[in-house]
Amino acid sequence: MSEPVEVRGQSGTVVRANVLVKILRNPMGLGAVTVLLLVVLAAVLANVLAPFDPNFADIGKTLSDPNAVNVLGTDSVGRDVWSRLVFGARTTLLSALLCATVAIAIGLPAGLIGGYYGGKFDSVANWVTNVLMSLPGIIVLLTVRAAFGPSVWISMIAFGVLISPGYFRLTRTAVQSVRNELYVDAARVAGLSDRAIISRHIFSVVRAPIIIQTSMICGVAIAIQSGLEFLGLGDPTVATWGVMLNEGFKNVYLNPMLLLWPALAIGLTIGALVLLGNAIRDALEDAEKVKVSKRGKGRSTAATATVRRRPERSATESVEAGTEHHLIKVSHLGVGYPQADGSVKKVVDDVSFHVDRGEVVGIVGESGSGKSQTAFSILGLLPDAARIVAGSIQFDGTYTVAPNDDRVSQARLSEFRGKRISYIPQEPMSNLDPAFTIGYQMVTPMMRVLKITKSEARARALKLLDDVGIRFPQKTFDAYPHEVSGGMAQRVLIAGAISCEPDLIIADEPTTALDVTVQADVLDLIRDLQKRLNVGVIIVTHNFGVVADLCDRVAVMQNGRLVEDGRVRDILRNPQDPYTQKLLGSMLENKEPMTMLVSTGAPAGLPDDDKAAAL
Amino acid sequence: MVSFILKRIGSGISVLLAISFIAYFLLYFSSANIARNILGESASLDQVHAKEIELGLDQPLLTRFFDWFTHALQGDFGTSWFTSQGVVEGLASRLPITLTLVGVSIICIAIVSTLLGMAAAVKRGWVDKLVQTGAVLGDAIPSFVLAIVLVTVFAIQFQLFPATSSIAPDAGASAWVASMALPVIALLINGVASAAQQIRSAVIKQLEKDYVRTLRSRGISETEILFKHVLRSAAPAGLTVLSLQFVGMLGGVVIIEQIFALPGMGALAVQSTTMGDIPLVMGVVLYTVIIVIIVNLVVDLINGWLNPKVRVS
Numbered sequence: 001m002s003e004p005v006e007v008r009g010q011s012g013t014v015v016r017a018n019v020l021v022k023i024l025r026n027p028m029g030l031g032a033v034t035v036l037l038l039v040v041l042a043a044v045l046a047n048v049l050a051p052f053d054p055n056f057a058d059i060g061k062t063l064s065d066p067n068a069v070n071v072l073g074t075d076s077v078g079r080d081v082w083s084r085l086v087f088g089a090r091t092t093l094l095s096a097l098l099c100a101t102v103a104i105a106i107g108l109p110a111g112l113i114g115g116y117y118g119g120k121f122d123s124v125a126n127w128v129t130n131v132l133m134s135l136p137g138i139i140v141l142l143t144v145r146a147a148f149g150p151s152v153w154i155s156m157i158a159f160g161v162l163i164s165p166g167y168f169r170l171t172r173t174a175v176q177s178v179r180n181e182l183y184v185d186a187a188r189v190a191g192l193s194d195r196a197i198i199s200r201h202i203f204s205v206v207r208a209p210i211i212i213q214t215s216m217i218c219g220v221a222i223a224i225q226s227g228l229e230f231l232g233l234g235d236p237t238v239a240t241w242g243v244m245l246n247e248g249f250k251n252v253y254l255n256p257m258l259l260l261w262p263a264l265a266i267g268l269t270i271g272a273l274v275l276l277g278n279a280i281r282d283a284l285e286d287a288e289k290v291k292v293s294k295r296g297k298g299r300s301t302a303a304t305a306t307v308r309r310r311p312e313r314s315a316t317e318s319v320e321a322g323t324e325h326h327l328i329k330v331s332h333l334g335v336g337y338p339q340a341d342g343s344v345k346k347v348v349d350d351v352s353f354h355v356d357r358g359e360v361v362g363i364v365g366e367s368g369s370g371k372s373q374t375a376f377s378i379l380g381l382l383p384d385a386a387r388i389v390a391g392s393i394q395f396d397g398t399y400t401v402a403p404n405d406d407r408v409s410q411a412r413l414s415e416f417r418g419k420r421i422s423y424i425p426q427e428p429m430s431n432l433d434p435a436f437t438i439g440y441q442m443v444t445p446m447m448r449v450l451k452i453t454k455s456e457a458r459a460r461a462l463k464l465l466d467d468v469g470i471r472f473p474q475k476t477f478d479a480y481p482h483e484v485s486g487g488m489a490q491r492v493l494i495a496g497a498i499s500c501e502p503d504l505i506i507a508d509e510p511t512t513a514l515d516v517t518v519q520a521d522v523l524d525l526i527r528d529l530q531k532r533l534n535v536g537v538i539i540v541t542h543n544f545g546v547v548a549d550l551c552d553r554v555a556v557m558q559n560g561r562l563v564e565d566g567r568v569r570d571i572l573r574n575p576q577d578p579y580t581q582k583l584l585g586s587m588l589e590n591k592e593p594m595t596m597l598v599s600t601g602a603p604a605g606l607p608d609d610d611k612a613a614a615l
Numbered sequence: 616m617v618s619f620i621l622k623r624i625g626s627g628i629s630v631l632l633a634i635s636f637i638a639y640f641l642l643y644f645s646s647a648n649i650a651r652n653i654l655g656e657s658a659s660l661d662q663v664h665a666k667e668i669e670l671g672l673d674q675p676l677l678t679r680f681f682d683w684f685t686h687a688l689q690g691d692f693g694t695s696w697f698t699s700q701g702v703v704e705g706l707a708s709r710l711p712i713t714l715t716l717v718g719v720s721i722i723c724i725a726i727v728s729t730l731l732g733m734a735a736a737v738k739r740g741w742v743d744k745l746v747q748t749g750a751v752l753g754d755a756i757p758s759f760v761l762a763i764v765l766v767t768v769f770a771i772q773f774q775l776f777p778a779t780s781s782i783a784p785d786a787g788a789s790a791w792v793a794s795m796a797l798p799v800i801a802l803l804i805n806g807v808a809s810a811a812q813q814i815r816s817a818v819i820k821q822l823e824k825d826y827v828r829t830l831r832s833r834g835i836s837e838t839e840i841l842f843k844h845v846l847r848s849a850a851p852a853g854l855t856v857l858s859l860q861f862v863g864m865l866g867g868v869v870i871i872e873q874i875f876a877l878p879g880m881g882a883l884a885v886q887s888t889t890m891g892d893i894p895l896v897m898g899v900v901l902y903t904v905i906i907v908i909i910v911n912l913v914v915d916l917i918n919g920w921l922n923p924k925v926r927v928s
Contacts, residue, residue: 131630134907136866142888147644223757227870231885263760271755278751381828418834430825433844445833480923
């Protein structure tokens with residue numbers, strides 16, 4: 001974790017020596033490398049290691065058991081099993097290499113050209129790829145064998161061609177993603193030739209995936225080749241593991257050991273190649289992870305703390321007397337993320353505030369200030385890794401996070417969430433499931449929470465869509481999320497948030513992702529609904545304009561801490577904390593007067609074309 | 616929608632054409648001694664020559680291909696050169712066995728890998744570690760080696776299963792299960808290993824989506840979110856993997872069928888290619904490719920149905 005990681009070039013390729021160390025530290029990687037080294041050694045030293053010629057047959061000594069001369073015994077025509085096994089390693093490895101070489105020789109250049117230039121070549125190459133990929137490999141190889149005879153080498157060349165789309169696709173995707181990167185543009189502007197760009201910038205990106213792919217493909221090639229030979233379609237004059245397997249299977253009732261050795265050799269080698277590929281991938285991904293977390297650490301300034309122990313006692317615990325009337329009360333809340341080194345990175349630190357019925361409270365801060373994390377702790381929607389490290393949260397007189405809890409109790413919160421506490425998200429589009437209609441996504445929660453029938457829920461949903469200012473509720477009800485505009489989607493989400501008559505609405509930057517004109521409409525809508533339904537609202541925002549427009553009280557957060565809170569009027573007029581002053585200064589300058597936040601634009605909720613017509 | 620299907624069928628036909636020509640072209644080289652092989656050593660040169668003319672071997676390649684192709688278009692794939700059995704009839708008796716084996720395996724892979732992948736994605740922790748390690752190891756075992764081990768250990772040594780799984784059509788269900796169990800297991804391990812990994816990462820990707828958080832905030836139960844929303848959005852990734860596995864398996868099953876002595880297409884493919892029985896080989900190739908094209912089309916249609924955005928475009 002704390003190892004130094006050298007990084008070369010913009011592609012972020014990690015220096016290979018380091019990756020090798022990582023592979024060897026991984027038990028699977030170490031095993032794979034050991035097995036492969038042994039097999040390679042056997043192949044290289046076959047002449048030395050094998051006492052006999054692989055095809056030397058001693059007819060007088062068939063199917064003999066292991067002995068001093070034939071260490072693994074002999075096969076049905078008296079050939080030495082050990083000698084055949086070592087020579088088999090040579091043929092098998094060479095054929096796998098041949099297959100991978102052919103595949104790379106075709107796939108890599110084609111992928112580079114297709115990905116970099118696109119155009120006709122790319123479409124033709126794609127068509128060929130589709131043809132090759134819809135071919136069942138073995139059937140084709142059987143055909144090739146019928147045409148050209150039982151040669152290991154020819155079938156491996158053919159298989160290389162068949163499997164080349166793997167390299168083509170890999171290279172093409174990588175090149176396409178890099179082609180439009182700024183640094184490649186810069187290189188182009190600097191006058192580098194296409195060839196230089198491809199070899200310098202692009203090749204470095206595809207190198208690692210190609211090594212991984214090659215490892216896997218060698219495994220597949222060995223499997224296919226020994227498979228064909230096992231079927232009796234190989235060249236019987238060449239000693240390979242597949243031919244031995246065939247021979248062993250024929251004599252399985254006489255001597256199953258004949259089957260064992262080649263099966264073991266094939267299984268171990270293929271397994272080692274696959275595991276090696278995985279180990280390389282893990283090693284490269286690990287390097288990525290270290291980089292990311294380092295960056296994260298550099299940025300965070302929050303203090304560290306230790307994780308609390310999980311509470312042993314039961315859930316029902318009475319809240320502090322005299323505070324039951326608060327709708328929500330957050331006391332000394334701390335939220336943290338355990339790190340790999342055992343420390344806890346705190347993102348929320350000693351935050352306390354409360355919200356009463358009918359009150360609108362803003363939580364203001366810049367990104368990374370912990371305001372959203374605070375909101376999600378109230379909703380119980382923190383990421384799995386998050387821990388409550390201090391404090392408590394109570395909703396309407398019951399703890400949702402009791403003192404000493406280390407996580408939000410989902411059991412307790414599920415009684416409130418969606419029923420009495422609801423949520424308006426920031427980015428409207430990504431918060432609707434693209435696979436379901438808007439109507440479905442509104443009706444289902446109502447059926448589950450309010451226990452009403454589908455038709456009742458449907459009627460209610462249409463009414464709600466009308467309430468939030470959508471002009472054609474039925475049309476929107478039937479639409480899929482991608483068929484409506486961002487502003488409409490946010491209205492849909494607001495309608496969803498009020499659909500089950502909550503007491504508290506938590507809005508997480510409800511206008512940030514919207515167009516400026518739509519922002520004002522949405523704020524108006526939230527204000528209207530809040531007055532009409534008399535709900536408590538927490539608005540998380542970085543925008544003091546929104547606070548001034550909507551809120552009764554405000555809490556200002558910085559680096560996970562609450563720096564100031566109070567009535568909006570007081571804080572706007574007389575901010576105490578320097579950070580609040582800075583925020584206010586940056587917000588009020590260069591801004592339109594606040595009255596502009598009131599809607600002056602086109603009527604909301606029209607489909608885009610109608611809106612254009614209205615203007 | 617209709618134009619999408621027509622387009623896919625069009626491209627399927629172009630692929631089919633290309634493949635049949637390539638296959639025919641390759642087989643052309645193997646047909647040099649075919650008449651002699653059919654008639655045997657004792658046949659006279661005249662007899663061999665007459666046989667060649669009968670089979671159309673004296674014609675140029677393109678003429679032969681065109682002749683075969685026009686007949687094939689009408690569903691006439693000719694007769695085997697060696698057994699004189701109709702190619703279509705020969706395939707019809709073999710195809711069900713192969714398709715059952717592959718189909719049952721794919722369905723088992725789909726179920727098992729979905730369960731494992733989802734468990735790993737949802738539970739994380741040790742369940743995830745276990746599934747991932749298992750997947751890597753399972754990926755590393757070549758299926759035909761596994762098949763050989765299974766036959767040797769369970770069928771030959773312990774005789775728990777029949778070593779040769781020839782299934783009579785009227786055999787009872789239990790005999791049927793017994794004969795299919797080992798081949799399916801052999802095909803299963805690899806498939807589950809790679810599909811479970813894909814499904815795991817697809818489910819994790821969906822679980823991190825914003826809409827999942829919003830669904831939770833609406834009071835929808837975790838089970839409903841998982842099985843209705845997340846699984847649906849993760850399904851296309853899984854289906855794509857399964858369709859690729861299906862293609863691979865149609866080839867791999869050739870070896871598995873030999874190991875378990877199943878009289879499916881695989882045995883036919885081996886026989887016909889070793890003998891150079893061109894009409895039969897062409898039949899096998901064409902049937903396989905047609906099955907692959909249909910499977911790909913069906914997967915595309917299901918993916919379109921699952922994702923309304925694709926449906927529109």
